[in-house]
Amino acid sequence: MSKWDKNTFIKATKDSCESHISNIVLDLVKCAETGADIVQWGRGTGYxxxxxxxxxxxxxxxxxxxxxxxxxxxxxxxxxRAKVRKKEILRDYQLKLESNFMIDFDEDGYTSDIYHDLEEIFTIKQEVDKFICTIQGITDRLHQ
Known part of the structure; x- marks a missing residue:
């Protein structure tokens, strides 16, 4: 697969992930469709x-x-962190991620962006909903 769109992305996710992970991905795709200014579908042969x-x-x-x-x-x-100069927006995003997922995202300990397994991050639907609210709030603040 060389080009990705919503349909190929969802199909590949359903084929490679358990149903509860696919449901989380579907919720995040819906969030992006309604709240993102741009939804970018990556290209690649592996995933x-x-x-x-x-x-x-x-x-x-x-x-x-x-x-x-x-x-x-x-x-x-x-x-x-490399682009946004309003530290209060970054701090808010960091604090919400830390409180939702109990992971330390400070600049010293979290020096590079890494992938986390959805299964380890989101254990209940409420956590997905909280993350979506966090993203909506950060998006609104960045639009101001």
């Missing part, structure tokens, strides 16, 4: 990616998170 992107006046286009057809998520926090 597909979907990036949630936000257009801002101050910083251009920013990717807030990325999911894969292998059932992984990347929060792209360090990429945001």
């Amino acid at each position: 597909g990616t979907m990036r949630f992107k936000c257009k801002t006046d101050d910083y251009g286009v920013l990717a807030l998170f990325e999911i894969t057809t292998k059932g992984q998520i990347n929060f792209l926090l360090n990429a945001l």
Whole structure:
């Protein structure tokens, strides 16, 4: 598979992931369709990616998170740190990620953006919903 779109992404996810992981991916795809300014479908032969992107006046286009057809998520926090100068927005995103997932995302300990297995990050539907609310809030703040 060389090109990805929503349909090929969802099909590949359903083929390679357990049903509860596929449901999480579907929720995040719906979130991106309704809340992202740009939904970018990655190209590749091994697996597909979907990036949630936000257009801002101050910083251009920013990717807030990325999911894969292998059932992984990347929060792209360090990429945001390199571009966003409003530290309160970054701090808010970091604190919400830390409180939702009990992972330390400080600059010293989280020096590069890595992929996390969705199964380890989201154990209940409420965590997915909280993450979606977090992304909506960060998107709104970046649009201001």
